[in-house]
Amino acid sequence: MNRKLVSTGLFSLLMLFVFSLKAQKEEIDAIIDKAEAVSHFKFLAADELMGRDPARAEIDLAALYIANQFEKYGAKPLEEMGSFYQKVPLRYSNPPVVGTIYWNNDTLQHGEELLVLAGDDVQGDFEAVVVGYGLEEDYENVNVDGKWVVARVGAPNRLSPPELFAAGREKMVLARSKGALGLIEMYNVPTTPWTLLVNYLNKPQMGLDTDPDAEKSIPYLWMKDLTGERIQAIRDESSHINVDIRGKINRKISGKNVVAYIEGTDETLRDEFLMLSAHYDHVGIGAPNAAGDSIYNGARDNAVGTAALIQAAQYFGIHPPKRSILLCAWTAEEKGLLGSSYFADHPPVELSDIVYNLNIDNAGYNDTTLVTVIGLGRSTADRHLQEAAKTFGLEAIADPAPEQGLYDRSDNVNFAKKGIPAPTFSLGFTAFDAEIAKHYHQASDQIDNFDLDYALKYWKSYILSAELIANDPDKPLWKKGDKYEDAGKNLYGSDYPE
Ligand SMILES: [Zn+2]
Known part of the structure; x- marks a missing residue:
């Protein structure tokens, strides 16, 4: 084939791609309204929720809120569950x-x-x-x-x-x-x-x-x-x-994962799920800081991620992609990834029907030009995350602090272990430094010191990432040699090349 023709063809393909990204960006911009988005964030990080501690009653208000928003935006409970809640049996003990x-x-x-x-x-x-x-x-x-x-x-x-x-x-x-x-x-x-x-x-x-x-x-x-x-x-x-x-206190607690789905539009691909997930619990009430504040609001960890999940429900409720979207808000992550662990062992849908888990969780941020994707570089879907971030003026980078073992410290790992490619989409950070530690698991992790314009770009990048992956006819796979590749082969079998 003629060299010029090849490059013209590539050029028009590229233009088509850029054009469709631009169109998708415009649709996201039109639906995700800043004031509405921030209202979800504010509710979840409010003092009234007392730090969303799974051992306290107030966390149920967060679960109810998330379920109500899912429903309002058109997401449905899974038939297998009959409600938006997956009950998670927890036990609490005190010395x-x-x-x-x-x-x-x-x-x-x-x-x-x-x-x-x-x-x-x-x-x-x-x-x-x-x-x-x-x-x-x-x-x-x-x-x-x-x-x-x-x-x-x-x-x-x-x-x-x-x-x-x-x-x-x-x-x-x-x-x-x-x-x-x-x-x-x-x-x-x-x-x-x-x-x-x-x-x-x-x-x-x-x-x-x-x-x-x-x-x-x-x-x-x-x-x-x-x-x-x-x-x-x-x-x-x-x-x-x-x-x-x-x-001595020994108490049973009925925890709740909030789970909903939006059906995909493609005859075949709709049988597969892209799982979007975020933990909505945090660490509750703790020692007061110098300002006398004892409520650990967990705005970064992880009201901001839960708000992203709600907005994903809003966007995909209007623009369902080809694959179905599974929305999961986990409880008791801070107590040892308990809600997601329970779901992974008692899944209401076949785990092999979940092609990818785009988890969202955070410690904090120190660079508002970035999103940091814990697990970038480990699956074939990476380019979608990079393109989505770029479309909203951000750059997606991989885990800068592998020594922290963050990949294996959030809910995503419970699904990676089962074989599902599962990165965590985090706010931009270049190191786990003093700036992160300042708010990480501190009473000061609240909205009044959060850059909300940045939050909006972060949320939109997450939604576009999800849309690109959910529409990609190619199923995301672990990269060769990854520590979870064998688990992926076990789960999906013939999807992996010999
Ligand atoms: Zn945490």
Whole structure:
């Protein structure tokens, strides 16, 4: 073919492309109105929501607001769910006010040489029985009915922290089934220092309530015993304990993911979803700052992202793309990515029908000429994000602080692990520096110090990115050699070249 013809052809293709981007920009500009967009942002970051803590009631106002906006803009609840809410079973626990064991002329206190990990309040005198590791075989010829069981922590070859907790849960169920009234594990693992455990465990905790035996738990404690002297003394000298545990909180909470969809226009592609997601929770109330402010509004983290999701509903409600759009607002990200984790394990649609997850989450920003995409460079959809940002006068850059491990610290990772390409679309930052730390998880993360003109460009770039990906006939794939590429092959099979 003639060289000139080729370049003319390329030129007109390019012009067509530029023209259609320009048209898409105009449509987004026409629909996304600054005052309306900012009103969503303001509501979500308002003091009245008390920092959107999943352990507090006010977070339900945020969930209700998001669901109402989705509905208002024409998004629908998934038939499989029957409502905009996916209930997420959560469990919240708080350390006891008093946690003391009097034993052998010694007084052991919670938070010092004792940790009360589970169970209800209890007071009284009890007989303690040592049963090895507290496994089934250790109970042979031992009667623990009406007594407290004392065992070594973990099990042979099960001594990493997650293994210790898993073994503890099993032992608790077993001890209870044998008629025991409580379980104390004697902690002697040198690889995980006791003080580290106390710092980590002696504070409010939230987790997914997936343990069917949690209701039946007996008091479960760890006692520091690095040398093994105490377990020896309980066996040989004094098996009498007096226990006083008061004020421990164990509460079930029904968390909510807010989920909606907008059907795509293409006969075939509409069976596939582009998942747009943002966590809407934040860290709640905390220590007051110098200005006396104790409400952690989480404007950057992540009211701004949740507002983007609402605007995506608004835009795609009017201009549905070829693929269907799945809108997901996650709860309890700040408690360990819990809402998204629950969804990934209990998906109301087939995960293999979700071709891509464009997550949006933030710590903060220090450069208003950028969007920073955590995970840029890892999938074949990158160019859409770059073009979308450029169309609104921004530049998309990749993660500048890989040492922070941000990709694996937000909700996107729960889907990447399943094989779905899942970057996080963040406000522009060039380093995780003092400017970011100034507001990150601080009471000062609020709207009055946020550049709202920049917010608008960021939101629009997100919507255009989503539109380009949802309309691209090519399915986004992990780049070759990515750590999640194999998961992608498992999920999508033949979409990946041999
Ligand atoms: Zn956060």
